Structures are given as C-alpha cells and as structure tokens.
Amino acid sequence: xxxxKYVDVGGLPLVSSARVSDRAFAVAADILEHMLSGRPDxxxxxxxxxxxxxxxxxxxxxxxxxxxxxxxxxxxxxxWNARARGLGATRARPLTSVGEENLLxxxxxxxxxxxxxxxxxxxxFFGLGVAALPGxxxxxxxxxxxxxxxxxxxxxANTYAGTNAQEYWAEGVQSWxxxxxxxxxPNGVHNHVNTREELLAYDPALAALIRxxxxxxxxxxxxxxxPP
Numbered sequence: 001x002x003x004x005k006y007v008d009v010g011g012l013p014l015v016s017s018a019r020v021s022d023r024a025f026a027v028a029a030d031i032l033e034h035m036l037s038g039r040p041d042x043x044x045x046x047x048x049x050x051x052x053x054x055x056x057x058x059x060x061x062x063x064x065x066x067x068x069x070x071x072x073x074x075x076x077x078x079x080w081n082a083r084a085r086g087l088g089a090t091r092a093r094p095l096t097s098v099g100e101e102n103l104l105x106x107x108x109x110x111x112x113x114x115x116x117x118x119x120x121x122x123x124x125f126f127g128l129g130v131a132a133l134p135g136x137x138x139x140x141x142x143x144x145x146x147x148x149x150x151x152x153x154x155x156x157a158n159t160y161a162g163t164n165a166q167e168y169w170a171e172g173v174q175s176w177x178x179x180x181x182x183x184x185x186p187n188g189v190h191n192h193v194n195t196r197e198e199l200l201a202y203d204p205a206l207a208a209l210i211r212x213x214x215x216x217x218x219x220x221x222x223x224x225x226x227p228p
Contacts, residue, residue: 002064003054003066004018005020007029007048009029009032009033010032011110014052015052016055016057017057017064018058019057020100021100023104024100026223027222028098028103030222030223031115031222032121035118035122035215038214038215039130042133045129046089046124046128046129048180049089049128051124052094052095053096053097053098053117053121053163054097055097055098055099055103056085056099057099058099058106058109058134059103061086062081063081066096066097068093068095078209085101085110085116086098086099086111086117086119087120087122088127088170089124091128096117096120096123096124097210098116098117098173102114102116107173113185114179114194115177118179118222120170124138125168125213126169130213139209139212139213146162146165147165148165149205150162157170157191158186158188158191160188168206172203172206172207172210174194175195175198175199176196176199176210177196177221178195178221178222180194182194
C-alpha cells in the first residue's frame, strides 16, 4: 500500500508514505488539532464523511496520492502535478493534501512563507464540516454575500482571494492565523493583508465569519511560523 505512516488526530487519519518525516506529522497534527479545537461537531462531521489528511513527501506529486491519482484523467485540461502541492477534500475525493516541504518550511520550496495546510484544511473545515451541519446553508450564503460585497467594493483585486468565495475564505483563514504572504501592490495572488490584525481592519465581515464558525481566535499559530 502507498500509505505506510498513520497518526490518529481525534478520529481524523493523518497519513503518508514511508518517506515523510515524523517532524512533518507533528506540525500537521498541531495544525489540525488547533483548527478543530473549538468545533467538536465539525470534527465529528469530517470523521463521518471519512475525511483524511495526507502528506506528500518532497519527492512525491499530487497524483501519487491514491485519492488524487485520477485527477489528470478526470480533468485533463489541468496538469495537477504542476498546479497543486495541496488540495482540499471533496466528497468525491475526501483527502486534504499538503507537501512535507511546506509543513517544514524548507528554504526555496514553492510555498515557503505560508501554510498550505491551513489553507486547504480551511476549505475542508467549511465545505465538508460547517456547511454540512445545521445552519450551514445560512453561513454559506453569508460567505457568498461577503465575497460579493468585497469584490464589488474593490477589495482583493488582483489576488487569489478574489477568484471565488471558496478561495476568499481559505485565503482569509490563512491571514487569520498569520500564515499568508503579502504583496503591495497586489501580484495576482496576494495583497498587503496577511495577518489577523490586517484582516480585521480590511475585511471585518470575513473576519467576523471566521470567528463565528469557531476557528480559534487566541494566540496560537502553527509550529511552522514559530522560531525554530
């Protein structure tokens, strides 16, 4: 089997091939535990949906992951190994993935300086967790409206967050945990907002929704952004 390493994170399987380091598992488990700490019902919903989290070794690619092995055939217009070093879980493919190099913040890696697991698990937390629970439709509608209002107001222009409501959410979650990058002027991916303080000032509606759905608002930050 491809998966040879496994850690149970409160019922969520965290898995990888034998190539991934224990340190990467520790960082990933820390992120998952804290992002879920305020919402045991979301955790239970994700477990019931059979969501798991997979770590790609630096030498592995997206389609090496069994749940994502068919992506190039299912969506041939996209080279998924070139495009992605992490994906959120869906009902069809309930794996949230992330590269080991990002968890360890290895110098020179593709997304060093930001947390891809915070981003991708942010998608999973809302899409397969919050939105599937009672009241989830109302919260999803509020997210869509907040996104439309932001775009109409000229916010997040020329950024990945401006792509759609889902990326608006996940990029916002990254900034909530101070795990995003910044660019001023915007560079097509990021703008000047990459911290909780900046998000609260720039888009209080998105920040309020992040707080309301129970993502921690304390001083915790992922291990990858703390001094070694």
